[in-house]
Amino acid sequence: MSVVPTDEWLQKSFDDPVDMLGRTKRGKGEGEAFYAYLRKQGMYRPTRQMKERFNELKDAGLWGKVSSFEKRYKRKWKGPDVPIYLFPIESKAGLFRSSTKKSGVCFPDEIFLFLQTLENEKEYESLFVHEYHHCSRMKRLGKKEEEYTLLDSIIFEGLAENAVREYCGVDYVAPWTRKYSEGDLFGWYAEWIKPSLDLTRKDALHDELLHGKGKYPDLLGYAAGYQIVRAFLEKNGLNSVKAMGLPSSAFLK
Structure with missing residues (x-):
């Protein structure tokens, strides 16, 4: 599945993130609880500022950039083909409070990335490399x-x-x-x-x-x-x- 077109989801359902997460593997049937968890990792709340952030990400072609990273590293590492979801990041949210420009969370079968526009595209790549390495290692270890x-x-x-x-x-x-x-x-x-x-x-x-x-x-x-x-x-x-x-x-x- 690779990079999911969450830009289209956001265009239609920006004000209802729980509904969008209901389309993911982890969010099916427990969207509210999963959204609360992802909020702690950096996922946005529906506000005017976040809507502007989403538009900036869309104008920057971020979904295409991440798709190119996915193709490159899946080939290099013989990595797994898992859905990757992109959403705007909420300022002052996420694990790394002092650096809230990017964040992510990885599961064996899904990756979630939270971002804002960044001047240096290597910053996007570094986040992708970190999370996709997790996913690739999980595949190799095969542990629950x-x-x-x-x-x-x-x-x-x-x-x-x-x-x-x-x-x-x-x-x-x-x-x-x-x-x-x-x-x-x-x-x-x-x-x-x-x-x-x-x-x-x-x-x-x-x-x-x-x-x-x-x-x-x-x-x-x-x-x-x-x-x-x-x-x-x-x-x-x-x-x-x-x-x-x-x-x-x-x-x-």
Whole structure:
């Protein structure tokens, strides 16, 4: 299916995002709850400002740009053919509060991207690379979503952002990749993350450590995952694609 024509959906149903999400795999039958979840990831609310943002995205030909990324990386990585949905991003929403120009969320069978117009098209590509790498790794691992552990989560994030570094350049990696020193990350990993690697997403501590909530440093799991993966790739002469299907435990050796 690839890039879904959500520009046409938005043209007709901009004021009813729940109805639009009812056409997605995840939103069928539970549009309200799914919309509430995606709002936390950055999906827009129907406002005049967001309508203008949608028109800007449409004028910039964003759907065509993302479609070209999808074709390129599906070929390069032998990646999955999954529906990709584009929507305007809501300012001051999404996981990365300090950088709300782009956001995304990936499932094994769907990808959602939230965007505004950006001057540098590499920014669009870097978001696509990150989320599509997640989806491609999920396909290779073949695990059920409820089976993913904290170790899986930090390796997912580390691999995806190393893919951004490799394919888009170091200038386009997320700020959290250089937020902390290796020494600090090593200490925090040993103290907090290592004892909890087997936690699944059902345990609240999983997200607290991954996202850095409460007493934990901001985006702790993301930053630790990036350093773990980068060190592993360099030591073993691999890249993010060759390592895409490795079990998460391999990165700790």
